Amino acid sequence: MDGFLELRNGSGLHKIEHGVDLSHHNDRILYGELKRCGASFAILKMDKRFKIHKTELAGRDIRVIPYHYLSVVSGEGKDYTRRPKEFSLQATSEENRGAGLLRIAENMGKTKAARFISQYESALSPTERTSELSGLKGKLIVLDVEEYFKVRSTSNQRISFGRFYAAMLASWVKTVKSSYPDAKIIFYTFPDIYTSYLQFAFPSDHAVIHGMPVWLARTRGDASDFDLKSSKQLQRICLSSSGGNKCILHQYTHRATFGVPNITGLYPPLHIDVNRLFSAKEVQDGEGFQYVRAE
Numbered sequence: 001m002d003g004f005l006e007l008r009n010g011s012g013l014h015k016i017e018h019g020v021d022l023s024h025h026n027d028r029i030l031y032g033e034l035k036r037c038g039a040s041f042a043i044l045k046m047d048k049r050f051k052i053h054k055t056e057l058a059g060r061d062i063r064v065i066p067y068h069y070l071s072v073v074s075g076e077g078k079d080y081t082r083r084p085k086e087f088s089l090q091a092t093s094e095e096n097r098g099a100g101l102l103r104i105a106e107n108m109g110k111t112k113a114a115r116f117i118s119q120y121e122s123a124l125s126p127t128e129r130t131s132e133l134s135g136l137k138g139k140l141i142v143l144d145v146e147e148y149f150k151v152r153s154t155s156n157q158r159i160s161f162g163r164f165y166a167a168m169l170a171s172w173v174k175t176v177k178s179s180y181p182d183a184k185i186i187f188y189t190f191p192d193i194y195t196s197y198l199q200f201a202f203p204s205d206h207a208v209i210h211g212m213p214v215w216l217a218r219t220r221g222d223a224s225d226f227d228l229k230s231s232k233q234l235q236r237i238c239l240s241s242s243g244g245n246k247c248i249l250h251q252y253t254h255r256a257t258f259g260v261p262n263i264t265g266l267y268p269p270l271h272i273d274v275n276r277l278f279s280a281k282e283v284q285d286g287e288g289f290q291y292v293r294a295e
Helices: 031-037 050-058 100-123 155-179 191-196 203-210 232-238
Strands: 016-022 039-045 063-069 131-133 136-144 183-189 214-217 247-256 272-278 280-285 288-293
Touching: 031 039, 031 050, 039 050, 050 063, 050 100, 063 100, 063 131, 100 155, 136 155, 155 183, 155 203, 183 191, 183 247, 191 232, 203 288, 214 232, 232 247, 247 288
Parallel strands: 016 039, 039 063, 063 136, 136 183, 183 214, 214 247
Antiparallel strands: 016 272, 131 136, 247 272, 280 288
């Protein structure tokens, strides 16, 4: 794909902003080309290339939103995506919340959030931390949630892992919000991560997820929008109880070729991820506040 794509609705074009997401993997970027093509925001992983990306993009008036990848690897290097035998419904039951796996998940969430806060304050000045974009205002932060079992597992083990991961997610969000009450934390995920794991969160953890705007990775051959009416899977993650669409940010292709140099003979060619951000509004339902698409 050689440029951003507009999106039609019944009366014309949707009101959207165009953006990209970049990490240390994107080490050859034509920043001026991103601006020329219409990028107004960029979501950047807080890694070793964050400062370079931020400086180049800010110089072209492209707003920067930092993101953190929520790993389930412990500080001791224990990778829970490869240990399904440790997970069972009993191991992550509410009765065992004060001990065992759920306690480990909550502590990991706090530790990872504290590390993020330290990086965040070091990498961004107070004025750089606050932004206003498509109806969202405050400290815009993205949490990348896409861990899954890398080896064979049972359905009960996946339910248990989902509760573990959701507890970690909720702990991370609560810790960051305790430092930044005005933070708008968006969570990035794939439909199957939610369906296979996160939907099994306990109510207290699901209440945290419930209030988070969603950035959904959902690619289609024609880079079109997704239709909630046609998929129960998408309804579970995107549909607000107020009837709105919480998936306000859409990563619609991983194969954009603008904004990167064209290197003869390189296959596959360099590429970037591109996104559309819909105009959002705040709504309230019985469980609290949510952000949904305004259109």
